Amino acid sequence: xxxxxxxxxxKNQVIKKEGRVIEALPNAFFKVVLxxxxxxxxxxxxxxxxxxxxxxxGDKVTxxxxxxxxxxxxxxxxxx
Numbered sequence: 001x002x003x004x005x006x007x008x009x010x011k012n013q014v015i016k017k018e019g020r021v022i023e024a025l026p027n028a029f030f031k032v033v034l035x036x037x038x039x040x041x042x043x044x045x046x047x048x049x050x051x052x053x054x055x056x057x058g059d060k061v062t063x064x065x066x067x068x069x070x071x072x073x074x075x076x077x078x079x080x
Contacts, residue, residue, distance in 0.1 A: 014064040017073070021059045030055060030075065032063065040065075042075045053078055 021042070023031040028044035042063055044055065055061065055078055063073035 013067060015067060015070070017063050017065060018079070019061060019063060021055055021057050021061060024055070024057055030061075032061065032073065032075070034063075038070075040071055040073055042073045045074050045076050048075065048078075 017034050017036075019032040019034040019040070019042070021030045022033050022039075025031065025041075028049060030042045030044075031039060032042040033039050040063075042061065044053075048055075055075065060079040061075045062077040062079065064076050065073040
């Protein structure tokens with residue numbers, strides 16, 4: 001196994017899910033309902049802040065979540 005190989009290390013794995021924004025909160029936080037019905041807190045990724053991508057309630061988004069804390073997620077893409 002090479003030093004760059006993650007193997008099955010859960011620290012480097014992310015869970016990608018899709019959801020819909022239901023509420024915009026201060027500091028680029030959003031309430032998001034996932035496709036499975038679970039409601040989580042989503043925050044805007046740095047690239048989306050840099051490129052000033054606007055997220056509004058009702059937008060479909062893709063989130064990356066940690067396997068350790070599934071109550072928060074990073075919004076990485078706004079779907080059409």
